[in-house]
Amino acid sequence: MKKTMKLISVAALCSLSCGAFAQSAGTWTARVGLTNITPQVSSGNMTAPSFPNTKADVGGDTQLSGGITYMYTDNVAIDIPVALPFNHKLKGAGALAGAGQIGEVKALPFTVFGQYRFNEASSVFRPYVGLGLTYAYFFDESGSSALTAMTNPGGSATTLSVKSKFALTPQLGFTYVLNDKWTLDGSFSQTLLKTRTSFSTGQTLDATLNPNTISLGIGTKF
Amino acid sequence: MRNMARFGWGAGLAVLTALILSGCGGGGDKSAAASYSSLVSFGDSLSDVGTYKVDKVALLGGGKYTVNSATDKNWTELLAAQLGLPAPCAAQTGLDGSYFNAAVTNHVECQNYAQGGSRVTNPVGPGSKYIPDSAALGQLTVPIATQINTHLTKIGGKFSGTELVTVMAGGNDVFMNLGSISNNFSPTDAVTAMGVAGAELSTYIKTYITGNNAKKVLVLNIPDIKGTPFGQSQSPATQGLIDLMVSTFNTQLKSGLQGTPGVLLIDAYAASKDEVANPSQYGLSNVTGTACKLSYPNPDPQVNPLNSSLVCNASNVVAGDVSHYLFADTVHPTPYGYQLMSQLVFKELVLAKWY
Numbered sequence: 001m002k003k004t005m006k007l008i009s010v011a012a013l014c015s016l017s018c019g020a021f022a023q024s025a026g027t028w029t030a031r032v033g034l035t036n037i038t039p040q041v042s043s044g045n046m047t048a049p050s051f052p053n054t055k056a057d058v059g060g061d062t063q064l065s066g067g068i069t070y071m072y073t074d075n076v077a078i079d080i081p082v083a084l085p086f087n088h089k090l091k092g093a094g095a096l097a098g099a100g101q102i103g104e105v106k107a108l109p110f111t112v113f114g115q116y117r118f119n120e121a122s123s124v125f126r127p128y129v130g131l132g133l134t135y136a137y138f139f140d141e142s143g144s145s146a147l148t149a150m151t152n153p154g155g156s157a158t159t160l161s162v163k164s165k166f167a168l169t170p171q172l173g174f175t176y177v178l179n180d181k182w183t184l185d186g187s188f189s190q191t192l193l194k195t196r197t198s199f200s201t202g203q204t205l206d207a208t209l210n211p212n213t214i215s216l217g218i219g220t221k222f
Numbered sequence: 223m224r225n226m227a228r229f230g231w232g233a234g235l236a237v238l239t240a241l242i243l244s245g246c247g248g249g250g251d252k253s254a255a256a257s258y259s260s261l262v263s264f265g266d267s268l269s270d271v272g273t274y275k276v277d278k279v280a281l282l283g284g285g286k287y288t289v290n291s292a293t294d295k296n297w298t299e300l301l302a303a304q305l306g307l308p309a310p311c312a313a314q315t316g317l318d319g320s321y322f323n324a325a326v327t328n329h330v331e332c333q334n335y336a337q338g339g340s341r342v343t344n345p346v347g348p349g350s351k352y353i354p355d356s357a358a359l360g361q362l363t364v365p366i367a368t369q370i371n372t373h374l375t376k377i378g379g380k381f382s383g384t385e386l387v388t389v390m391a392g393g394n395d396v397f398m399n400l401g402s403i404s405n406n407f408s409p410t411d412a413v414t415a416m417g418v419a420g421a422e423l424s425t426y427i428k429t430y431i432t433g434n435n436a437k438k439v440l441v442l443n444i445p446d447i448k449g450t451p452f453g454q455s456q457s458p459a460t461q462g463l464i465d466l467m468v469s470t471f472n473t474q475l476k477s478g479l480q481g482t483p484g485v486l487l488i489d490a491y492a493a494s495k496d497e498v499a500n501p502s503q504y505g506l507s508n509v510t511g512t513a514c515k516l517s518y519p520n521p522d523p524q525v526n527p528l529n530s531s532l533v534c535n536a537s538n539v540v541a542g543d544v545s546h547y548l549f550a551d552t553v554h555p556t557p558y559g560y561q562l563m564s565q566l567v568f569k570e571l572v573l574a575k576w577y
């Protein structure tokens with residue numbers, strides 16, 4: 001809390017004297033921080049053979065992240081976030097509500113954002129809006145023993161695969177200049193993603209994931 | 223200004239650290255929630271793993287109530303396989319018929335007591351030598367009450383508490399009571415008898431199983447008999463009676479077990495009814511016919527001398543792909559039917575955190 005207060009007071013001081021951190025055309029900024037991705041799941045039913053109303057839920061994850069921003073003009077930016085893979089737990093829902101974890105999948109969303117940054121290049125606070133093209137890459141999927149028990153008891157372990165897909169990602173964010181070297185970058189985005197999970201036992205499950213992404217990072221020019 | 227720069231950096235790190243800490247969740251637990259030392263099964267043909275796989279039944283390529291093969295598994299065998307336990311074996315084998323005959327042998331190492339034809343307490347069930355039509359077959363039909371007693375004697379009276387115990391019975395009480403209806407035994411008497419049997423089963427479970435330290439007892443009620451090919455071949459009035467007999471038993475079983483710690487009652491009735499009503503949901507291709515080739519009114523001795531899945535295998539099934547039929551004979555499931563049954567069992571085990 002004390003640190004936060006100091007951060008705020010530093011930021012307040014910066015608003016008077018930190019104009020040196022300008023995001024003008026041609027500027028490159030790199031940042032490091034954390035990103036949380038939380039899917040807003042709307043699951044369809046697992047196809048036959050299955051218990052009626054078999055659905056899935058997908059948990060969120062937070063990972064170390066960063067990104068690079070290039071100011072194409074004083075207001076138009078190209079932004080590429082990067083992050084470590086996100087681990088998402090697949091949980092039972094519907095008829096399987098309460099079943100707990102039925103699987104796990106790693107996700108790496110590759111996104112290129114086009115952004116419009118408001119205010120002057122030298123402004124301390126610059127809100128921005130963006131639109132990104134995301135390739136949601138899913139890998140390292142695994143099923144739990146509970147999934148096998150409910151789909152192929154006594155047989156080989158049930159495996160699954162989540163289809164990687166392109167999707168659009170609208171974004172809202174801001175930069176806040178902290179001092180002559182550092183700037184704070186926060187953003188919220190939602191990837192409009194619907195994908196299909198296929199099981200080795202023959203079923204598929206379509207779900208709208210629409211993950212919300214919240215990123216916070218501190219960046220510097222280079 | 224340099225001081226400020228350090229300040230900003232430090233504050234940023236603090237924010238980052240807080241976020242990292244908050245983002246750390248527990249690792250994924252992909253292993254089963256519970257493990258069991260052994261599987262102990264009491265029941266009838268639906269749980270029987272080969273009591274009668276002897277003598278001519280074995281020679282005919284049968285032994286279990288399904289489409290027999292080298293790899294077929296009923297639900298208790300699928301349960302054991304998924305739990306990583308040894309394949310269950312029949313605690314007693316033999317046949318006591320005038321034609322099918324093999325010495326009755328007890329296998330102390332085996333803990334599946336289920337026998338085709340077994341009832342809750344009455345020692346005379348379908349296939350028994352005491353029934354004229356089945357004198358040649360002579361199924362042992364040791365009732366559930368005796369099965370439990372035999373096991374208790376074997377283990378010195380107390381369960382260890384680490385076993386998974388399964389109990390499924392009552393279907394044969396339906397068949398016997400239905401067949402007993404006469405001038406002296408009304409349909410109402412048959413329904414009443416089913417209520418008594420259901421209450422007795424719950425009492426046996428509470429008194430002798432959980433009452434003797436069993437901690438995990440899985441009980442399946444009577445499946446939907448009205449929806450089987452046997453049930454569907456009856457008159458609408460008889461179908462209604464069958465359904466009433468089954469539901470009376472199931473209601474007594476449920477109320478008797480209500481609130482008993484260590485008992486998980488699984489609604490096999492509702493599940494089997496839904497399978498027949500919505501076959502495509504379960505990947506079933508046929509829920510009305512039998513996969514085994516049967517002949518009426520009399521069995522064809524060249525094809526299936528018992529007109530039962532007990533001697534059914536790939537050599538005497540009907541033409542076409544029977545892999546997704548629900549019924550092997552008029553009341554017993556195919557291996558796929560058992561697969562669905564064990565999926566139901568595991569779904570309930572998972573939801574109860576018993577797996």
